[in-house]
Amino acid sequence: MSSVGSGRVIVIGGGLAGCEAAWQAAQLGVPVLLYEMRPRVMTPTHKTGDLAELVCSNSLRSDLIDKPAGLLKEEMRRLGSLIVGCADRAAIPGGGALTVDRTKFAQAVTEAIQDHPHITVVRTAVTDIPDDGPTVIATGPLTHEALAEALRRLIGSDFLYFYDAVSPIVDAETIDFERCFWGARYRDEPAYLNCPMTEEEYRRFWEALTTAERHVPHDFEQIPFFEGCLPIEEMARRGYLTLAYGPLRPTGLRDPRTGRRPFAVVQLRPENAERTMFNLVGFQTTLRWSEQRRVFRLIPGLEHAEFLRFGYIHRNTYVNAPVALRPTYQTKVRDDLFLAGQLTGVEGYIESAAAGLMAGINAARLVRGEPLLVWPRETALGALAHYITTADPKHFAPMNIHFGLLPPLDPPVRPKDRRYRQMAVRALQTLEAFIRRHGLRRGVGKYEGWETGHELSGVAARLRDGGPAPGHGHEDPQAQDDDEDSDETHQEPGRKSTDQVGRHRGGHHAPGDQAEDDASMREPQDGQERRGLGDGHEKLGQVDGPDSLAWMVAPGD
Ligand SMILES: Cc1cc2nc3c(=O)[nH]c(=O)nc-3n(C[C@H](O)[C@H](O)[C@H](O)COP(=O)(O)OP(=O)(O)OC[C@H]3O[C@@H](n4cnc5c(N)ncnc54)[C@H](O)[C@@H]3O)c2cc1C
Numbered sequence: 001m002s003s004v005g006s007g008r009v010i011v012i013g014g015g016l017a018g019c020e021a022a023w024q025a026a027q028l029g030v031p032v033l034l035y036e037m038r039p040r041v042m043t044p045t046h047k048t049g050d051l052a053e054l055v056c057s058n059s060l061r062s063d064l065i066d067k068p069a070g071l072l073k074e075e076m077r078r079l080g081s082l083i084v085g086c087a088d089r090a091a092i093p094g095g096g097a098l099t100v101d102r103t104k105f106a107q108a109v110t111e112a113i114q115d116h117p118h119i120t121v122v123r124t125a126v127t128d129i130p131d132d133g134p135t136v137i138a139t140g141p142l143t144h145e146a147l148a149e150a151l152r153r154l155i156g157s158d159f160l161y162f163y164d165a166v167s168p169i170v171d172a173e174t175i176d177f178e179r180c181f182w183g184a185r186y187r188d189e190p191a192y193l194n195c196p197m198t199e200e201e202y203r204r205f206w207e208a209l210t211t212a213e214r215h216v217p218h219d220f221e222q223i224p225f226f227e228g229c230l231p232i233e234e235m236a237r238r239g240y241l242t243l244a245y246g247p248l249r250p251t252g253l254r255d256p257r258t259g260r261r262p263f264a265v266v267q268l269r270p271e272n273a274e275r276t277m278f279n280l281v282g283f284q285t286t287l288r289w290s291e292q293r294r295v296f297r298l299i300p301g302l303e304h305a306e307f308l309r310f311g312y313i314h315r316n317t318y319v320n321a322p323v324a325l326r327p328t329y330q331t332k333v334r335d336d337l338f339l340a341g342q343l344t345g346v347e348g349y350i351e352s353a354a355a356g357l358m359a360g361i362n363a364a365r366l367v368r369g370e371p372l373l374v375w376p377r378e379t380a381l382g383a384l385a386h387y388i389t390t391a392d393p394k395h396f397a398p399m400n401i402h403f404g405l406l407p408p409l410d411p412p413v414r415p416k417d418r419r420y421r422q423m424a425v426r427a428l429q430t431l432e433a434f435i436r437r438h439g440l441r442r443g444v445g446k447y448e449g450w451e452t453g454h455e456l457s458g459v460a461a462r463l464r465d466g467g468p469a470p471g472h473g474h475e476d477p478q479a480q481d482d483d484e485d486s487d488e489t490h491q492e493p494g495r496k497s498t499d500q501v502g503r504h505r506g507g508h509h510a511p512g513d514q515a516e517d518d519a520s521m522r523e524p525q526d527g528q529e530r531r532g533l534g535d536g537h538e539k540l541g542q543v544d545g546p547d548s549l550a551w552m553v554a555p556g557d
Pocket residue numbers: 012013014015016017018035036037038042043045046052053054055056057058124125126127138139140141142143144147315340341342343347348349350352353522549550551
């Protein structure tokens with residue numbers, strides 16, 4: 001491949017993703033022009049002119065290697081991440097979490113970027129998309145309006161969103177399948193896992209839902225509710241039977257064990273092809289996380305459910321990545337235009353920086369005339385890229401890292417703790433083989449050598465021996481457009497189902513939209529809330545101040 005453009009990379013946005021992208025490209029010897037609009041133009045949440053300002057919590061979540069966010073950070077360290085490196089240097093005691101002094105952290109990133117001989121920082125708001133060579137747009141959830149408009153024109157107005165409404169996702173292993181049945185309304189298809197309710201169970205659920213504690217949003221988080229995308233608790237408040245005639249309606253469903261139609265049904269939709277995670281259809285919500293856990297566990301079959309993602313509704317600018325993006329972080333419309341950070345539909349500080357790392361390396365490789373890379377799916381980095389670019393575009397919602405995104409182990413491993421450790425071993429072995437194979441720059445990990453002593457996993461061995469990892473090519477060039485999706489959307493013919501609520505798109509609800517499941521709000525969390533996530537959370541001590549916004553903490557994170 002010959003080199004592209006002006007011999008430099010433009011990065012727009014000096015946040016977590018933009019700084020990481022700029023750093024990675026510059027470390028490869030490619031000149032970088034980094035645009036940041038602050039302090040001249042501020043977002044509603046940033047308070048300083050520092051690069052990589054943490055807008056809310058000062059926790060980068062777990063730093064334990066067998067937790068998903070810990071694994072992701074370790075992979076990034078081994079690829080010389082600026083963001084994780086600065087976080088390590090600015091760390092303050094945080095139990096098992098990587099918690100930082102936010103001022104020291106942002107200043108360390110700012111200095112590293114400003115002092116880098118290959119990076120030039122320009123403090124101005126970019127209002128249009130440059131067309132003179134490789135560009136990474138990393139302008140985050142609060143992207144400047146003019147640029148968002150330009151992006152919308154380029155990608156298509158249906159594929160850029162300004163709000164985000166997300167339903168909870170539960171771990172399949174924690175569902176009681178004995179209490180559920182497979183089926184779709186009026187169709188003999190195992191598209192949904194149905195949790196049937198008797199009237200008594202429904203009443204208990206309804207009472208808990210209508211009295212549960214909600215997250216009170218900050219002013220800038222205030223978004224209007226749209227009829228097609230109401231929080232589940234808001235619908236419940238409208239009347240005792242509103243849900244039973246709405247998203248929980250049992251019509252077209254018969255419980256094979258009783259041969260009867262249940263009083264109400266909660267439908268769970270598989271979130272991935274492996275059916276290791278399930279989405280609660282139509283459960284976008286503003287309930288506090290502890291309340292989601294308490295109330296949603298009243299659903300038959302979910303009594304012991306563990307939540308991989310909680311529901312929320314919040315402000316967010318992001319693209320429909322399965323439609324707009326390739327796993328190289330190139331846009332589908334332009335080979336030399338990359339997206340990074342929260343804009344790509346990943347969720348969270350560290351996920352945003354991870355997307356920046358991959359986009360920055362690939363943008364630099366494009367300039368250098370080298371093949372672009374797709375990270376192996378067995379790594380946390382690759383799993384994120386894979387998920388956002390292959391998820392069902394109809395139901396796409398931002399995603400944080402969790403082990404459900406990595407391919408299952410074969411043969412399966414139990415219990416969960418052992419499984420997660422083995423997934424982390426496989427991820428690091430695979431990453432090491434990938435780094436060697438592509439001659440990537442190697443940084444220093446915190447858990448160097450942790451994965452050795454374990455037999456080389458099949459994928460890592462194949463990569464070492466020069467073959468491709470199963471299921472994906474690692475060198476993209478342009479051939480990454482094949483969106484696969486296994487998720488079926490069910491809708492009754494000729495009828496707009498009320499459980500299929502539209503996500504807010506472009507600041508308004510798209511009426512024909514079938515994004516039934518996806519909802520909501522960063523919840524202010526106190527230390528207890530964050531600690532109370534169960535299974536491994538207690539020991540992490542990820543304490544945010546009472547004003548901090550809630551975060552996407554996957555179980556075990
Ligand atoms: C209110 C809020 C709270 C959040 N709290 C957390 C949390 O506690 N934990 C967590 O993990 N995640 C949190 N997130 C989500 C997300 O992880 C962060 O927003 C994260 O900073 C995203 O990284 P980014 O690099 O994509 O965007 P940002 O870090 O926001 O960086 C984008 C940068 O681009 C600049 N910019 C925007 N438009 C332009 C333009 N046109 N020209 C030039 N510069 C521009 C902005 O000034 C900003 O510096 C929060 C998000 C929001 C909105």
